[in-house]
Amino acid sequence: xxxxxxxxxxxxxxxxAFLTINCTYTATGYPSxxxxxxxxxxxxxxxxxxxxxxxxxxxxxxxxxxxxxxxxFHLEKGSxxxxxxxxxxxxxKLAGTSYGKLxxxxxxxxxxxx
Amino acid sequence: xxxxxxxxxxxVTEKGKDVxxxxxxxxxxxxxxxxxxxxxxxxxxxxxxxxxxxxxKSGLPxxxxxxxxxxxxxSTLTIQRTQQEDSAVYLCASSSLxxxxxxxxxxxxxxxLTVL
Numbered sequence: 001x002x003x004x005x006x007x008x009x010x011x012x013x014x015x016x017a018f019l020t021i022n023c024t025y026t027a028t029g030y031p032s033x034x035x036x037x038x039x040x041x042x043x044x045x046x047x048x049x050x051x052x053x054x055x056x057x058x059x060x061x062x063x064x065x066x067x068x069x070x071x072x073f074h075l076e077k078g079s080x081x082x083x084x085x086x087x088x089x090x091x092x093k094l095a096g097t098s099y100g101k102l103x104x105x106x107x108x109x110x111x112x113x114x
Numbered sequence: 115x116x117x118x119x120x121x122x123x124x125x126v127t128e129k130g131k132d133v134x135x136x137x138x139x140x141x142x143x144x145x146x147x148x149x150x151x152x153x154x155x156x157x158x159x160x161x162x163x164x165x166x167x168x169x170x171k172s173g174l175p176x177x178x179x180x181x182x183x184x185x186x187x188x189s190t191l192t193i194q195r196t197q198q199e200d201s202a203v204y205l206c207a208s209s210s211l212x213x214x215x216x217x218x219x220x221x222x223x224x225x226x227l228t229v230l
Contacts, residue, residue: 032216044205044221051216089157099145099209099217101159101170 002027004090006105013080013112021075021088021108023064029095033057033066033073034102036089044089047075080112116140118222120206126228127196135191135225139208145217146189147209148181151224152202160204163189196229203227 007022025031035047035057048057053068062077073090090105119138127133139146148160159173163183174180178197183189193200203224209217 036221043223044207046218046220049216049218093216097216098211099162099164101147101162101173102149102157102219103159104157106156 002031002092002094002103004092004103004105006088006090006108009107010109010111013110015082015112015114016079017112019075019077019080019084019110021090021110023073023075023090023105025071025073025090025092027071027092027095030068031092031095033064034091034093035062035064035073035075036091036104038087038089038107040086047088080110082112082114085110085112118206118208118220120204120222120225122225123223124226124228126230128230129198130195132192132194133196133227135193135204135227137189137191137206137208137222139187139189139206140210140220141187143208143210143220144186145209145219146183147207147219148189148191149205149207150202151205155202157205160191193227196227198229201227201229 003026032051034049036044037047048059050057050066056065064073064075087107089107091102121136146163150158161181162170165186166183178194181191203226205224207219207221209219
């Protein structure tokens with residue numbers, strides 16, 4: 001079945017460091033891909049998305065590129081801030097569906113120290 | 115505008131009791147989803163509504179779990195004869211079609227259920 005695998009966490013960085021959180025997927029065809037973020041004490045928020053191969057999603061300085069050849073959607077940010085400390089979830093939705101369930105990775109805890 | 119709201123925010127119940135969790139989606143969103151977030155299982159899909167019908171209920175873990183949606187709006191998730199393994203945060207999301215022909219799901223704050 002469809003699945004999402006995220007890099008093992010937790011990830012601890014100093015402020016202004018470069019961030020990469022790896023995400024790979026297994027799915028039939030070309031699913032839509034998403035990154036969601038959950039800040040402490042808050043609900044899940046969509047961070048960015050990409051709906052077709054080679055698309056780049058970006059928001060709040062975060063970027064992820066849909067790579068079909070490596071079935072990956074790695075999250076990157078050039079300079080993290082303390083306020084980026086949160087849990088990050090990679091997710092996919094089946095190809096060819098307008099509506100449908102999200103399949104999530106296990107989440108990666110990011111802690112940024114001043 | 116208002117986001118997805120859920121009630122109650124916290125629910126503590128005794129094993130064997132029934133509970134009802136409520137979700138108010140964003141106005142105008144036709145699709146509504148229920149997920150469960152637990153330490154052991156991560157984020158799991160439970161059921162999806164389009165209008166008042168549920169084309170996908172494949173994630174409901176047992177027949178103790180049921181959900182309904184009325185008027186194409188509010189949804190209620192009911193868990194009968196609760197068990198300790200039902201303890202989790204229950205998340206609701208609603209969506210509309212966006213760019214790329216795929217919907218974007220907006221999540222509520224969740225209901226934290228604790229079964230003693």
